[in-house]
Amino acid sequence: xxxxxxxxxxxxxxxxxxxxxxxxxxxxxxxxxxxxxxxxxxxxxxxxxxxxxxxxxxxxxxxxxxxxxxxxxxxxxxxxxxxxxxxxxxxxxxxxxxxxxxxxxxxxxxxxxxxxxxxxxxxxxxxxxxxxxxxxxxxxxxxxxxxxxx
Numbered sequence: 154x155x156x157x158x159x160x161x162x163x164x165x166x167x168x169x170x171x172x173x174x175x176x177x178x179x180x181x182x183x184x185x186x187x188x189x190x191x192x193x194x195x196x197x198x199x200x201x202x203x204x205x206x207x208x209x210x211x212x213x214x215x216x217x218x219x220x221x222x223x224x225x226x227x228x229x230x231x232x233x234x235x236x237x238x239x240x241x242x243x244x245x246x247x248x249x250x251x252x253x254x255x256x257x258x259x260x261x262x263x264x265x266x267x268x269x270x271x272x273x274x275x276x277x278x279x280x281x282x283x284x285x286x287x288x289x290x291x292x293x294x295x296x297x298x299x300x301x302x303x
Contacts (some may be wrong), residue, residue: 157182157186157190160182161179161182164176165193165196168196168199174222176196176203177200177203179193179195180197183196203215203218235267236276236278236279238265239276240280243257246260253276
């Protein structure tokens with residue numbers, strides 16, 4: 154089973170457990186893969202039902218069909234940015250021959266002014282995500298990522 158297949162299985166399970174955001178996250182992961190992957194039938198059907206319900210005014214908002222984002226948006230952005238900074242720093246050091254161990258986490262933590270435990274946690278989250286997250290100002294699938302002014 155590929156990492157992508159495993160990710161889709163996890164999202165399918167989350168969807169079955171009532172996570173409204175799982176379908177849109179599955180569509181995103183498939184469409185933004187390079188090369189793009191087929192969207193699983195369950196995600197395609199859930200996405201189509203959600204769009205239909207919004208179009209037919211059966212629900213009050215997109216949040217009703219995909220779930221309201223959890224947490225404060227600025228905090229989520231900061232965590233995503235931190236996760237990507239940690240990932241890139243560790244990948245650069247791995248390319249130079251460093252082993253991924255507590256010593257590396259300590260060094261990265263010192264450089265990024267974070268704690269070792271936080272660096273390890275962010276690295277593990279990013280590693281499990283399995284697809285590139287985008288840091289502000291980077292390119293994603295060849296297109297510049299534009300973020301609204303805060």
